[in-house]
Amino acid sequence: MPGKINVVGVRDFGRRAARADCFTLIPRGDAHSPMLADFVILQNGVRGDGPRRLSIPHWPQPGILPRDSGRGVRIERLVYKGRRYNLSEEFRSQSFIDSLGALGVSLEVDGFDKLRGEHSWNNYYNADLVLGVRDVTRYDASKKPASKLINAWLAGTPALLGPEPAYRELRRSDLDYIEVFTPNDVLTAIERLQAEPNTYRRMVACGTDRAASYSEAALTRVWIDALAGPVAAAFAAWKRKPRALRLLRYGAGLALEGSSKRIDRVRSRYGPRILSTRALR
Structure with a gap:
């Protein structure tokens, strides 16, 4: 929706759906880095938060039956x-x-x-x-x-x-x-x-x-605070940008989205593995 905060799935949203007049928030999950996003939600804080990204824990497994x-x-x-x-x-x-x-x-x-x-x-x-x-x-x-x-x-x-x-x-x-x-x-x-x-x-x-x-209640509060805080601030900054800068950002995202997916596939399959050395400790 133009001029609004649009929350979309990282695997469901691609270059055909992207628009320069839409602010797009994408939860990355464990997929590629979404170059089409104006704001990214990460499911861990390894990279740290920034002006256009924020870490929020993954939603807990629904309907957990606790240990007896x-x-x-x-x-x-x-x-x-x-x-x-x-x-x-x-x-x-x-x-x-x-x-x-x-x-x-x-x-x-x-x-x-x-x-x-x-x-x-x-x-x-x-x-x-x-x-x-x-x-x-x-x-x-x-x-x-x-x-x-x-x-x-x-x-x-x-x-x-x-x-x-x-x-x-x-x-x-x-x-x-x-x-x-x-x-x-x-x-x-x-x-x-x-x-x-x-x-x-x-x-x-x-x-x-x-x-x-x-808990679901605790993470609901985290999401509300995120949308009302960092996401709203990023959206306000996006609206203040000249149209030419938005178009430039949009064009860069279109150009880089495909390569981001390819790089992610390669790096996810090949490279040092976490159990290969205890030097990680």
């Missing part, structure tokens, strides 16, 4: 929420599964249920620990949200997570989550929590406290 408090401090079910191929390969190996079994723990890849035709990513009722490790490129990881961590907090389930920037950004203490690189790291963490049940309790309590800042 009656399970206490038992650690029997390690759950990965997501599609199997996204879990780093060594964490799907039989040797890792056997080692977990020796500790009395089973690994459940909790993704799409083909029989029911639905996923159960929101169901943490019988989960004792959440596992989230993927060996993506460092570039790809820099775009990812902290969803697995935030969802684990909301579900009251401690998390064992890979070295992704979005998780590290939110980390305040060792109780927020346990960082792991290898299957052995996971086994060591489980042994520790089994030996220190009070640490498990403290992690649950910490997650409950942190979750308050990432």
